[in-house]
Amino acid sequence: MADETPTKRQRVPAMPPDERRAALIEATIPLLGTHGRSVTIRQIADAAGVAEGTIFGVFPDKMSLIRSAVVAAVDPGPVLRMLAQTKAIPDLRTRLVAVAELLADRAARIVPMIHLVRSGICPPGTWPPPELATVGRRMMAAIADVIEPDRELLRHPPETTARLLQSLVMSSSRDFVGEHESLAPHEIVSLLLDGLLVQAPHSRETPRADSTAA
DSSP, X not given: OOOOOOOOOOOOOOOOHHHHHHHHHHHHHHHHHHHGGGOOHHHHHHHHTSOHHHHTTTOSSHHHHHHHHHHHHHOOHHHHHHHHHHTTXXXXXXXXXXXXXXXXXXXXXXXXXXXXXXXXXXXXXXXXXXXXXXXXXXXXXXXXXXXXXGGGGOSSOHHHHHXXXXXXXXXXXXXXHOSSOOOOHHHHHHHHHHOSOOOOOGGXXXXXXXXXXX
């Protein structure tokens, strides 16, 4: 019968420094969502399957690793590529639901990082770093580009619609504004496209905001 006595952590294969840094950053990001800046080197090492000393071989201290993880978590590259793929969805509402799902997933990843930045993990004048200074504009441009084919269906231009969609997703994140009723992506899109009013009989319908007096 095989010996079932627990053994020490197996040594992970040697990696070039850049790959090791990337692996440690990826292991740290979900821990920051759970523990914030109180995450320990031991927790990070266990999650990455390495010895604590391995971390200090590529990062000078815990805070430098945390700051690198924050930068990686808010990097828009992956979501920008997925947003581009949603352009193939022909129906506007279905397309916007897919966009809202991507934005909601991103919000769940980056909202804890926003709280960390606000807690002062980055020295004054160092945030946002140059590589992230244009993230907001790039995200809005990408979302507007997805909406552009249906410009004529909307009362406002794609850029405004993109900003409203992003705002609704962020404000619906529990971690962003605390406990509240969270909206699913399809509900967010319904709110954006249909508004809040329950449809009433025509004779009682509230005039549109852009209507003019007879």
